[in-house]
Amino acid sequence: MMxxxxxxxxxxxxxxxxxxxxxxxxxxxxxxxxxxxxxxxGLAKALCREGIRRGDRVGLVVPKSVEGVVxxxxxxRAGAVYVAIDPYAPPERGAFVAANAKIRGLxxxxxxxxxxxxxxxxxxxxxxxxxxxxDPLEKGRLVRGEEPALRHARHVNASDLAYVFYxxxxxxxxxxxxLSHGAALAFVDWAVGRFGIQPDDIVxxxxxxxxxxxxxxxxxxxxxxxxxxxxxxxxxRLPNAAxxxxxxxxxxxxxxxxxxxxxxxxxGGLAAGEVRSLRTVLFGGEPYPVDELxxxxxAVPSARLFNVYGPTETNIxxxxxxxxxxxxxxxxxxxxxxxxxxxxxxxxxxxxxxxDGIVGELLVRGSTLMNGYLEDxxxxxxxxxxxxxxxxVGDRMYRTGDLVRRERDGTYAFLGRRDHQVKVRGYRVxxxxxxxxxxxxxxxxxxxxxxxxxDCSGEKELVAFVVGRGSANRAALRQQLASFLPKYMLxxxxxxxxxxPMTSTGKIDRQALTVLAIHPGPExxxxxxxxxxxx
Numbered sequence: 001m002m003x004x005x006x007x008x009x010x011x012x013x014x015x016x017x018x019x020x021x022x023x024x025x026x027x028x029x030x031x032x033x034x035x036x037x038x039x040x041x042g043l044a045k046a047l048c049r050e051g052i053r054r055g056d057r058v059g060l061v062v063p064k065s066v067e068g069v070v071x072x073x074x075x076x077r078a079g080a081v082y083v084a085i086d087p088y089a090p091p092e093r094g095a096f097v098a099a100n101a102k103i104r105g106l107x108x109x110x111x112x113x114x115x116x117x118x119x120x121x122x123x124x125x126x127x128x129x130x131x132x133x134x135d136p137l138e139k140g141r142l143v144r145g146e147e148p149a150l151r152h153a154r155h156v157n158a159s160d161l162a163y164v165f166y167x168x169x170x171x172x173x174x175x176x177x178x179l180s181h182g183a184a185l186a187f188v189d190w191a192v193g194r195f196g197i198q199p200d201d202i203v204x205x206x207x208x209x210x211x212x213x214x215x216x217x218x219x220x221x222x223x224x225x226x227x228x229x230x231x232x233x234x235x236x237r238l239p240n241a242a243x244x245x246x247x248x249x250x251x252x253x254x255x256x257x258x259x260x261x262x263x264x265x266x267x268g269g270l271a272a273g274e275v276r277s278l279r280t281v282l283f284g285g286e287p288y289p290v291d292e293l294x295x296x297x298x299a300v301p302s303a304r305l306f307n308v309y310g311p312t313e314t315n316i317x318x319x320x321x322x323x324x325x326x327x328x329x330x331x332x333x334x335x336x337x338x339x340x341x342x343x344x345x346x347x348x349x350x351x352x353x354x355x356d357g358i359v360g361e362l363l364v365r366g367s368t369l370m371n372g373y374l375e376d377x378x379x380x381x382x383x384x385x386x387x388x389x390x391x392x393v394g395d396r397m398y399r400t401g402d403l404v405r406r407e408r409d410g411t412y413a414f415l416g417r418r419d420h421q422v423k424v425r426g427y428r429v430x431x432x433x434x435x436x437x438x439x440x441x442x443x444x445x446x447x448x449x450x451x452x453x454x455d456c457s458g459e460k461e462l463v464a465f466v467v468g469r470g471s472a473n474r475a476a477l478r479q480q481l482a483s484f485l486p487k488y489m490l491x492x493x494x495x496x497x498x499x500x501p502m503t504s505t506g507k508i509d510r511q512a513l514t515v516l517a518i519h520p521g522p523e524x525x526x527x528x529x530x531x532x533x534x535x
Contacts, residue, residue, distance in 0.1 A: 003185060004156070004157050004158050004181065004185075005076075005156040005157065005158065005160065005162070005181040005185070006076055006162055006181055006184055006185065006188075006219055006222075007073075007076050007077050007156060009185065009188065009219065009222060009223045010036075010073060010076075010077075010222050013033060013222055013223065013224075013225045014033050014034075014036075014037045016225060017033050017199060017225035018032065018033050018034040018037070019032055019033070019034065020032065020033055020199060020225055020227070021033075021227040022035070022036045022221075022222075022227065022228065023036060023066045023069055023070070023227075023228050023230065024066065024227065024228070024229050024230070024249075025065065025066055025229075025230050025232060026229060026230070026231055026232060026235055026245045026248070026249060027245075027248070027249075028066070030227065031066060031070075033225070036070065036073065039070045039074075040070050040073035040074040040077050041074075041077060042074075043070065043071065043073075043074030043075075043077075043078075043107075043129075043131075044074045044075075044077035044078040045078075046074075046129065047074065047075065047078040047080065047105055047129070048078050048079075050105070050127050050129075051104070051127065052078050052079075052080050052104060052105045052127070053079065053080075054079035054080075054155060054156060054160070055079070055080070055081060055160060055161065056079075056080045056081065056103075056104045056105065057080065057081045057082075057083050057101045057102060057103045057104060057105075057164065058075040058078070058080040058081065058082055058083065058103060058104065058105040058106070058107060059082075059083045059084075059085050059097070059098050059101065059103040059105070059106045059107070059108075059119065059126075060072060060075070060082055060083065060084045060085060060107050060108075060209060060210075061085050061087050061094065061106060061107070061108040061109065061112050061115050061116060061119070062087060062107065062108065062109045062112075062131060062209070063087055063109055063111070063112070063232075063233060064205070064208055064209065064230055064231065064232055064233055064236070065109075065230065065232075066230060067109070067131045068109075068131075068209055068230075069205075069209075069218060069228065069230065070131070071107040071131050072084070072209060072218065074107070075105075075107065076162065079155065079156050079160075080105065081160075081161040081162060081163060081164060082162075082163045082164075083097065083098075083101045083103055083163065083164045083166075083176070084163070084165070084208075084209040084210035084214075085097050085098065085115070085119075085166075085210060086208070086210045086486055087109070087112050087115060087210075088233075088486070088487075089485075089486040090482065090483050090484055090485065090486075091114055091115045091117070091118030091119075092118060092483070092484065093174070093484070093485070093486070094115045094118060094119055095115075095118040095119050095121065095122035095123075096122070096173065096174065097166050097174060097176070098119040098122060098123050098126065099122045099123050100166075100173075100174075100176060100374065100375060101164055101166075101176055101374060102123075102375075103119075103123060103126055104125075104126060104127065105126065105127045105128075105129065106119060106120075106126050106127065106128045106129065107129050107131050108128060108129070108130055108131065109130070109131060110130045116128060156181060157181070158180065158181050158182030158185065159180055159181075159182060160180060160181055161178050161179070161180055161181075161371065162179055162180060162181045162183075162184045163179055163184070163215075164176045164177065164178050164179070164374055165177045165179070165210065165211075165212045165312050166210070167312055167428050168421070168427075168428050168429050168430040168433045168489070173433070173436075174433070175373045175374075175376060175379055176373060176374030176375070176376075177212075177312045177313055177370050177373060177374075178370055178371040178372055178373070178374050179315075179370055179371070180371055182367065183315065183367065183368045183369060183370065183371075184215065184219065184315075186315075186341050186366075186367035186368045187215070187216075187315040187316065187341065187368045188215075188216075188219045188220055188223050189223070190316075190339055190340055190341045190368075191216050191220050191316070192220055192223050192224050194319065194339070194340075195220075195253065195280050195282070195304075195306070196279075196280070197220050197221070197223070197224040197226055197253060198224055198226065199224055199225040199226055200226070201221070201224060201226040201227070201252045201253055201279070202226065202227045202229055202249060202250055202251050202252050202253070202277070203217055203220065203221040203226050203227065203228050203229070203251075203252070203253040204217065204229055204231065204245075204246070204249075204251045204253060204254050204255070205217040205218065205228050205229065205230040205231060206231050206236055206242070206254070206255065206256040206260060207255075207256065207257075208236075211426075211427070212312040212315075213255060213256070213257075213284075213285075213426075215315070216255055216282075216316070217253075217255060220253075226253075229245075229249045229251060231245060236260075238268075239260070239263040239264045239266075239267045239268030239269075239270075240267065240268045240269055241268075242260070242264055242268060243264050243268040243269055243270050243274075243275070246275055246277065246278065247274070247275060247277075250277040251277055251278060252277050252278060252279045252280075253278075253279060253280050253282075254278060254280070254281045254282065255281075255282035255283075255308075256282075256283060256426075257283065257284065257285040257286060257425060257426025257427075258283045258284060258285055258286040258287070258288050258426065259285075259286055259425050259426060259459060260283075260426070261281065261283045261288075261296060262288070262289075262292055262296075265292065265295055265296050265299055266292070270296075270299045270300070271299060272298050272299050272301070273301075274299075275299070275300055276302065278300050278302070278303040279302075279303055279304065280303060280304045280305075280306065281296070281300060281303050281304075281305050281306070282306045282308050283305075283306070283307060283308070284307060284308040284309055284310075284316075284426075285423050285426035285427075286423050286425075286426060286459065286460075287332065287333060287414065288307060288333050290330055290331070290332070290333060293305070293322065293333060294325070297322060297325050298325065301325065304321060304322075305321070305322035306319055306320065306321050306322070306336075307319070307320045307322070307333055307334070307335060307336060308320075308335075308336070309335035309336065309412075309414065310364075311398075311400055311402075311428070312370070312428070313369065313370040313383065313398050313400075314342065314364045314366075314368055314369055314370070314398055314400070315341075315368040316339060316368075317338065317339055317341075317342045317344065317364050317366070317368065318335045318336040318337060318338055318339060318344065318412055319336040319337070319339055320333070320334050320335060320336030320337070320411060321336075332413065332414075334407065334411035334412060334413055334414075335404070335411070335412045335413075335414045336411055336412065337410050337411055337412070339366075339368075341366050341367050341368045342364050342365065342366030342367070342368060342369075343364070343365050343366055343389075344362055344363065344364050344404075344412070345362075345363045345364075345365070345389065345397065346358070346359075346360040346361070346362055346363075346404060346405070346406060347360050347361055347363055348360050348361075349361075351363075351385065351388070356405075356406040356407070356408070357405060357406070357407075357408075358405065359403055359404070359405045359415055360403065360404070360405075361399065361400065361401065361402065361403060361404075361418050362400045362402050362403075362404045362412070363385070363397045363398065363399055363400065364397060364398045364400060365387050365389065365395060365396070365397040365398075369384075369396070369398050370384075370398070372384060382399070383398060383399055384396040384397070384398055384399075385397055385399060401417055401418040401419050401421060402414065402416070402417060402418065403415040403416050403417065403418055420432065420510070422451040422460055422462075423460060424451070424460050424461070424462065424488050424489070425459075425488050427486075427488045427489075429451075429462070429488070429489050431448075431449045431450070431451065431462075433485070433489070434449045434462060434464070434481075434485065434489055434491065435447050435448060435449050437481055437484040437485050437489075438464060438466060438481070440484060441477065441480050441481070443468045443469045444466050444467070444468040445467050445468040445469070446466070446467035446468065446499070446500055447464060447465065447466045447467070448464075448465045448500055448508050448510065448513055449462055449463065449464045449465070449491060450462075450463050450465075450510055450513045450514045450517050451463075452514060452517050452518055454492075461491075461492045461493070462489070462490070462491040462492060462493075463491055463492070463493045463494075463495065463513075463517040464477075464491035464493070464494045464495070465495050465496075465497050465500060465513055465516075465517075466494060466495070466496055466497070467496070467497050467498065467499055467500060474493070474494050477494050478490050478491075493517070495516070495517070500513070501513065
């Protein structure tokens with residue numbers, strides 16, 4: 001069967017591997033591919049009967065679970081576009097995403113009715129289905145599907161949208177990244193081949209469904225006919241529990257943000273020789289310190305290690321396999337070379353290509369790029385520029401905003417961001433969105449946020465500077481911000497200034513703020529004072 005969509009990939013696997021295990025929670029029973037077929041087809045039928053059509057957006061408000069993955073496949077098999085909404089973000093954020101995406105259906109967990117209520121208030125015409133156990137319920141009424149062989153999405157083709165991921169936006173509002181079935185297929189085919197995923201693999205699902213790296217786990221496992229083991233929220237947060245899950249479930253493929261892997265080594269007890277099942281370990285999103293990477297290599301000597309890089313807008317676009325132990329020496333870990341699906345070009349500020357060894361912004365062209373930002377042509381026009389390498393083709397290139405340099409060995413060295421976007425625990429955070437949330441708090445007249453390295457590990461933390469009359473302490477400010485922002489976007493420190501420093505052009509002097517965040521100094525005590533910590 002020729003695959004034109006992700007659904008066709010699943011159906012090809014359903015024909016070849018119906019009796020094999022498809023999904024399981026850590027420590028829980030498995031669903032076979034035949035079970036996945038029956039349940040997702042039944043859900044697709046229910047959605048279609050309630051008016052969901054090809055190209056409609058369907059929101060997912062579900063925790064990490066087997067039911068969540070079934071819901072995802074049910075939406076796709078109905079010919080819909082799934083929009084995964086962070087179930088633990090403030091309901092207001094979920095409501096914004098739902099309204100911006102113009103969702104027509106909502107697949108939700110009964111435990112998240114507060115978020116559902118906020119969405120329904122914002123999008124009153126949405127059809128709500130509560131996913132409970134293996135069965136969907138439409139506004140509390142059980143809906144069963146009776147056609148296991150349901151094929152709702154045969155008419156979906158490569159150019160149709162498959163999913164939309166919302167990332168932090170520089171203007172204070174999240175932006176929806178649109179990815180087509182064709183882009184997803186190109187990425188999945190490359191990943192399965194590059195990392196050698198096989199039917200006998202046990203693939204770990206570490207990332208939540210609203211995080212783009214989940215697509216490699218969910219779709220890569222389905223394409224190969226492998227088993228997907230899903231970590232629950234508690235196991236995902238606790239490095240020792242994650243290590244135990246790898247051992248107990250005999251996980252063979254792991255992909256997560258760099259910080260999660262580092263914590264498994266430093267705090268989770270991942271010691272040399274203890275985990276023998278791992279075949280590949282993928283990490284990305286943040287730099288991996290050289291000495292710590294060598295410690296990981298010693299802990300899992302039989303596993304191939306890969307540093308992968310790529311914003312949501314491109315999927316993974318560069319990859320670097322860590323050489324055998326004792327054969328490499330780097331001051332900083334490279335992000336690798338171009339994947340076969342894309343081509344990278346380094347340019348200066350005028351978008352002119354620069355030679356090797358010169359720092360510039362990385363632009364990416366190829367088959368895995370996004371279609372654009374949903375309902376935002378202005379942002380799309382800034383991010384996707386005409387492909388000047390092959391102008392006669394009419395393709396576009398994505399401006400990553402990342403500063404890189406191509407080294408003598410052909411690998412890219414990552415040198416930072418062109419703008420004020422940063423990575424915190426693997427999540428992209430636009431500092432402007434955090435600042436916009438601060439302005440919503442009464443008593444704050446001015447605000448700016450910078451990111452600094454927490455310690456020598458290289459991990460980032462956010463520091464907020466505020467100007468105003470408020471007397472709230474750090475705990476109170478964090479609590480108020482938590483009603484607007486996800487936890488990973490909350491600043492760890494709040495510093496008060498009489499006024500924000502400015503450059504000669506009248507802009508906020510962020511370089512000066514970064515220095516103040518790292519070294520406040522006793523001479524600044526009259527002008528800079530921390531909010532008192534909560535007792």
